[in-house]
Amino acid sequence: MISALFVSLVLSSLVSAHGWLNSVAIGTQTFKGNVPNASPTASVIRQINDVDPVKGANNSFLACGQNAQSATQVASANPGDNVAFSWVNGDAGPWVHNTGPMMTYMASCGDQNCSSFDVSTASWFKIQEQGRVTPGGAWAMSLMNSGAPANVTIPSNIAPGNYIIRHELLALQIAQTLGGAEWYPACVQLQIGGNGTGAPTSDELVKLPGAYSDSDPGVLVDAYSNPNADYVFPGPQVAAFVNGSSTGTADANSTASASGSATAASTSAATSGSSGSCMKKKKRAADQAQLPRPRTVSRVMKNIVIA
Structure with missing residues (x-):
């Protein structure tokens, strides 16, 4: 028989290994998210119902997370604002995973308020991607293990309007096998002011799911065998x-010009890198307060059989 204590420890470990977006700070405002599957309160963050990762590049939940529901509020933002994404694990402690890239996308909601926008129709464009902090060293994601947020800058020349900003963590600890990659996406609803004119071209827009394949070199990858190898970011440039549009600190494997480092005291370890289309082309050409725990446990935990 498996002891109740052992089962409790296993379940706690599995929950802790997953997580969700607990809060987001936009400019000078901070917004709390809802615990997955809890009774929702007003928020700008779309609530998911499970702390499990999204598995499979064609999963319909790839856009905003597990069964994500529209949020009731929209945050006001300005071009050039910093957006700090604070992720937590399933026990509401610091983020656990430390291997894999972070990417940020945006999508226009058109003329409608984003609280009623169906993300299955969204056309996404990438504004940031970040891999390792230093060549062969730690991934930027690992900086969140100390409780630091991941910081992203809204493009300073972006056209005003209604937008969803989507932050994505791609955990690669078991990505050496097909289907092993684990996506953690989260969506925040914005209304951006200003008088900018910046916008993506039609060939820079992608669908989610649709932008990735399970066999992409940045999705099906052994992240441990050759840490000095350039990481090939999946999806669009x-x-x-x-x-x-803004000048930021880029990591060794980042091709974004938007500021995208996970920052806290540990960010002093980050190195500055060049950015821009030239760098992107070269890299692609080279090798293409205490929260309650979630009400529901993960599918992994549901499959545990007690003998």
């Missing part, structure tokens, strides 16, 4: 209008 960062939209051209973003380049030069």
Whole structure:
């Protein structure tokens, strides 16, 4: 027989290994998210119903997370604002995973308020991508293990309007086998002001799902065997209008010109890198307060059989 204590420890470990977007700070405002599957309160973050990762590049939940529901509020933002995404694990502690890239997309909601926008119809463009902090070193995702947020800059020349901003963590710890990659996406509803004119071109827009394949070199990858190898980011390149819109600290494998480092005291370890379309082309050409725990446990935990 498996002891109740052992089962409890296993379940706790599995929950802790997953997580969700707990809060987001936009400019000077901070917005809380809802615990997955809890009774929702007003938020700008779309609520998911399960802390499990999204598995499979064609999963319908790839856009905003597990069965994500529209949020009731929309945050006001300005071009050039910093957006700080604070992720937590399933026990509401610091983010656990430390291997894999972070990418950020945006999508226009058109003339409608984003609280009623159906993301299955969204056309997404990438504004940021970040891999390792230093060549062969830690991934930027690992900086969140200390509780640091992941910081992204809204392009300073973006056209005003209604947008969803989507932050994505791609955990690669078991990505050496087909279907092993684990996506953690989260969506925040914005209304951006200003008088910018920046916008993606039609060939920079992608669908989610649709932008990735399970066999992409950045999705099906052994992240441990050759840490010095350049990481090939999946999906589209960062939209051209973003380049030069803001100057930020880029990691060794980042091709984004938007600021995208996970920042806290540990960010002093990050190195500055060049950015822009030239860098992107070269890299692609080279090798293409205490929260309650979620009400529901993950599918992994549901499959545990007690003998």
